[in-house]
Amino acid sequence: MKILLDTANLAEIEEIIQYYPIDGFTTNPTILSRDSSDVPATLRRLMEISGGKMEIHVQVTAAESEGMLAQAKALDKFVGKGFHIKIPVTPEGIRAMTLCKKAGIRVTATSIFTPMQALLAAKAGADYVAPYVNSIDNMQCDGPGVVSEILTLFENFGYPTKMLAAGFDSVSQVLGVALAGAHTVTVTASIMHKLLFHPHTDLAVGNFAADWKAKFGAQSVSDLLK
Numbered sequence: 001m002k003i004l005l006d007t008a009n010l011a012e013i014e015e016i017i018q019y020y021p022i023d024g025f026t027t028n029p030t031i032l033s034r035d036s037s038d039v040p041a042t043l044r045r046l047m048e049i050s051g052g053k054m055e056i057h058v059q060v061t062a063a064e065s066e067g068m069l070a071q072a073k074a075l076d077k078f079v080g081k082g083f084h085i086k087i088p089v090t091p092e093g094i095r096a097m098t099l100c101k102k103a104g105i106r107v108t109a110t111s112i113f114t115p116m117q118a119l120l121a122a123k124a125g126a127d128y129v130a131p132y133v134n135s136i137d138n139m140q141c142d143g144p145g146v147v148s149e150i151l152t153l154f155e156n157f158g159y160p161t162k163m164l165a166a167g168f169d170s171v172s173q174v175l176g177v178a179l180a181g182a183h184t185v186t187v188t189a190s191i192m193h194k195l196l197f198h199p200h201t202d203l204a205v206g207n208f209a210a211d212w213k214a215k216f217g218a219q220s221v222s223d224l225l226k
């Protein structure tokens with residue numbers, strides 16, 4: 001399963017990529033307006049970090065399909081390898097997805113809340129669909145369940161479209177979509193840390209260090225081999 005970071009906060013990103021195996025970045029207009037005062041510079045830094053090996057998802061800001069296609073073409077030329085254009089599943093968006101696929105641009109259908117929205121995006125040629133798991137949960141529906149239904153639809157009809165589950169607020173939601181078979185998830189920095197954290201891991205590591213120090217003091221295990 002691929003793990004992307006749902007942020008354009010470069011300080012956060014630079015810290016996280018030192019520790020975790022990250023496969024790319026997703027942004028949207030809200031994320032970029034919150035995290036960036038110079039969008040081309042932010043994208044350039046993401047491209048440097050990626051080195052052409054990671055996914056970079058950037059969303060259209062146009063409301064109609066021709067504008068979406070023009071923005072997708074410009075962004076695709078700017079970002080290059082790993083670029084995906086994010087397009088919401090409005091009627092104009094579905095039309096834009098078909099146009100972008102004809103232009104050879106990889107498409108992530110976004111703002112998805114129902115299996116039928118995902119099915120229409122897949123029919124329009126989307127490479128990824130991005131349902132917002134926590135928002136679906138908060139509408140008293142089942143976010144991971146919707147992800148699972150979408151994957152069943154893709155399997156039923158043989159669509160190659162992949163799942164990019166997004167909009168998480170808990171580790172259990174990420175586990176839920178992973179168990180459902182999501183190919184990729186995008187998470188905030190905070191969720192990324194929580195995927196690993198467990199107090200008993202910290203306790204165990206602390207106990208190992210204390211037991212070692214009590215017997216061998218400051219010597220390390222490799223010091224003993226000398």
Ligand SMILES: O=C[C@H](O)COP(=O)(O)O
Nearest residue numbers: 006027028132135166167
């Ligand atoms: O780009 C999509 C975001 O991951 C959605 O997150 P949100 O549901 O927390 O707004």
